[in-house]
Amino acid sequence: MTLPDPAAKLMSRIQTREARAGVIGLGYVGLPLAVTLVNAGYPVTGFDIDPAKIALISRAHSYIQAVTSDMLAGALATGRFSATADFAARLSECDVIVICVPTPLNAHREPDLRFVEETARSIAQSLRAGQLVILESTTWPGTTSSVLGPILEGTGLRAGTDFFLGYSPEREDPGNPQFSTSTIPKVVAGDGDAAQELVAAFYGAALARVVPVSSTATAEAVKITENIFRAVNIALVNELKIVYDAMGIDIWEVIEAAKTKPFGYMPFYPGPGLGGHCIPIDPFYLTWKSREYDLPTRFIELAGEINAAMPRHVVTRLAEALDRRQGKALSRARILLLGMAYKRNVPDLRESPALKLMELLEERGAEVSYHDPHLAEIPPTRNYGDYRGRRSVDLTPEAIAECDAVLIATDHDAVDYSLLRKAALVIDTRNVMARLGLQAATVVKA
Known part of the structure; x- marks a missing residue:
């Protein structure tokens, strides 16, 4: 398909690894993903609300088993990786923003999406045309389009036209030496054809295999099904x-x-x-x-x-x-x-x-x-x-x-x-x- 102008420009930047990736949430999912993207040639900014994590990363001291301190030091040494707690100043720099925040249950065992919603509001403050926003957090089918999308569209920008939405469930398995972020097949979906191509291209440049599915709701259902x-x-x-x-x-x-x-x-x-x-x-x-x-x-x-x-x-x-x-x-x-x-x-x-x-x-x-x-x-x-x-x-x-x-x-x-x-x-x-x-x-x- 012929991509609309904002998508075509972003696709070019993804293909040449000029697109800057922002990874929000530097925990068990986000930090391994950030290092994997750096190793694939992307410039990456990691975001986290915990200043202690930012300080540890700056000293190349890993707190995640899947990322050794040597791996972290190697990513920092490329000059393409940094971590910050300054969302307001740095999010606008990112061409692709990946959300890797927790989705716990509340006291009544109901979904607690406050971290996703707060992150979406932070992104909305500096959202610009041509950005791709991807949710990786596990959630119920429909979240990307009915929760994340409306918050971002509250800026007046339209998903699929001005900016692009995607969903790709994390599949980390802590402690499993046989698989890493780069080797686990990656299910990907976009909200619309242009977003689908962008999400697949973004991950396809860094991971061994991408598995496209027809909609973000389907991709959300894949992760739920695996764990059920x-x-x-x-x-x-x-x-x-x-x-x-x-x-x-x-x-x-x-x-x-x-x-x-x-x-x-x-x-x-x-x-x-x-x-x-x-x-x-x-x-x-x-x-x-x-x-x-x-x-x-x-x-x-x-x-x-x-x-x-x-x-x-x-x-x-x-x-x-x-x-x-x-x-x-x-x-x-x-x-x-x-x-x-x-x-x-x-x-x-x-x-x-x-x-x-x-x-x-x-x-x-x-x-x-x-x-x-x-x-x-x-x-x-x-x-x-x-x-x-x-x-x-x-x-x-x-x-x-x-x-x-x-x-x-x-x-x-x-x-x-x-x-x-x-x-x-x-x-x-x-x-x-x-x-x-x-x-x-x-x-x-x-």
């Missing part, structure tokens, strides 16, 4: 775990045998609950949107209920094991929580079920400490502010001996699990002891 798929299947194995445990059957053995089938089966694994920014949150964006169409989302809501109930199930199993094996009430017990991060081998605490476990244990009167080789200190969290500053204890034979039970919430590789052979009781939610051949009579799977 995982949430529902994890809920299924969590429910099976409880049922099979009552039958005296080990769910982990069942899964290992089932996954030998070369077709028709994909393994998912149970755990103490869901963590991370995506799976515990994103499905509820669709359940909320579906109410507009008077349609139930029973599978999604049931999966949410099952997964949300898992921390309480684990604490109940722990209390039962203490009573049966030691004759001790949980209210008088000392518990060592092993692993605070939501996922193996990452320093990421977002929505971690370990926080809920700690809360439930302390509500029951237990004395709780934790060890996590990736989280020396609990940072500020949205829902668990009381734990800020609590520090990891050393995992030593003495520390283990002082506890009535060790609860494995996250199975980091950098933990010497052989030390747990001396523990009075081990509650294993990740099957790590059996997996390492350390199973013993003191180990209870939960």
Whole structure:
């Protein structure tokens, strides 16, 4: 197609890597994207409201596992990368603006788009003809066109004519060494044909593969679908775990045998609950949107209920094991929580079920400490502010001996699990002891 004049000029700048990219939100999504774009030859300005992040970046000190400090230093050394908190002065310089801000749930488990909306208003203050604005934050289908678009069009400029809108869901997988921002296929969509071509060209110059879809709503639905798929299947194995445990059957053995089938089966694994920014949150964006169409989302809501109930199930199993094996009430017990991060081998605490476990244990009167080789200190969290500053204890034979039970919430590789052979009781939610051949009579799977 023949692009309209503003789009044609921007396409030329994208193709020659003259287009300056602005990445708003320098967290787990934004910082890896910014460095990837720099490596592809784009000049990039990173934006964040947290001055501490800006200061760290300026010193080439990375706070994201996927971006090493050496990688960050390399990006800075090109002269094409800088970071700032000055939105008002610097956004107008950018030809392409990518929004990578959080989309949490509020207290009523409804979408909280205030970060997207505030960012859109910041962009609107300096929006100019010829800019491309792309949303990467996970949200309900229709957000780009019905929330982001109207805020930007409040300037008097028209999407598709003066400026251009796109959506491309982030697909980061923290801690996965097999994939990076540049190698994960990138779903892309634009609001209109011109925007579609611009978004595809922009990412196509930096990433190994782009996957165009027909509309921004479709692209938004892709990300929601990916995470609902995982949430529902994890809920299924969590429910099976409880049922099979009552039958005296080990769910982990069942899964290992089932996954030998070369077709028709994909393994998912149970755990103490869901963590991370995506799976515990994103499905509820669709359940909320579906109410507009008077349609139930029973599978999604049931999966949410099952997964949300898992921390309480684990604490109940722990209390039962203490009573049966030691004759001790949980209210008088000392518990060592092993692993605070939501996922193996990452320093990421977002929505971690370990926080809920700690809360439930302390509500029951237990004395709780934790060890996590990736989280020396609990940072500020949205829902668990009381734990800020609590520090990891050393995992030593003495520390283990002082506890009535060790609860494995996250199975980091950098933990010497052989030390747990001396523990009075081990509650294993990740099957790590059996997996390492350390199973013993003191180990209870939960």
